[in-house]
Amino acid sequence: MSKTYFSKTHEYVTVDGDSAVIGISDFAQKALGNVVYVDMPEEGDEITAGEDFGAVESVKAASDLIAPVSGEVVETNEALVDNPRLVNDDCMANWIIKITLSDPSELDSLMDEDAYKAFCESEAAH
DSSP states (O other), X not given: OOEEEEOTTSEEEEEETTEEEXXXXXXXXXXXXXXXXXXXXXXXXXXXXXXEEEEXXXXXXXXXEEOSSOEEEEEEOTHHHHOTTHXXXXXXXXXXXXXXXXXXXXXXXXXXXXXXXXXXXXXXXX
């Protein structure tokens, strides 16, 4: 059964065993507006928790993608190359990369959905 975690930089990671998909949260896609480009790593690349692994560009801004966990990229969402706005349509279904986790204990530093909602509400209030 999969479980979804969220980072303070508004990426999500949905984990199923040692496989995970990473994308941006609904809060992030709403803040960015219409996404026009998604910069993704290559298959086989290693990503490291806390470091950037790509970027999302919208008509308003560009935002680095910060890895919530470490691992090896096993797949990129090729549909986003031709249609980056899929992120706006359903950011949870339209993940950006799929990885094999290298250190599942990193999940312990992330938030569950309830904690993330509270975090977003506190950010929106500032």
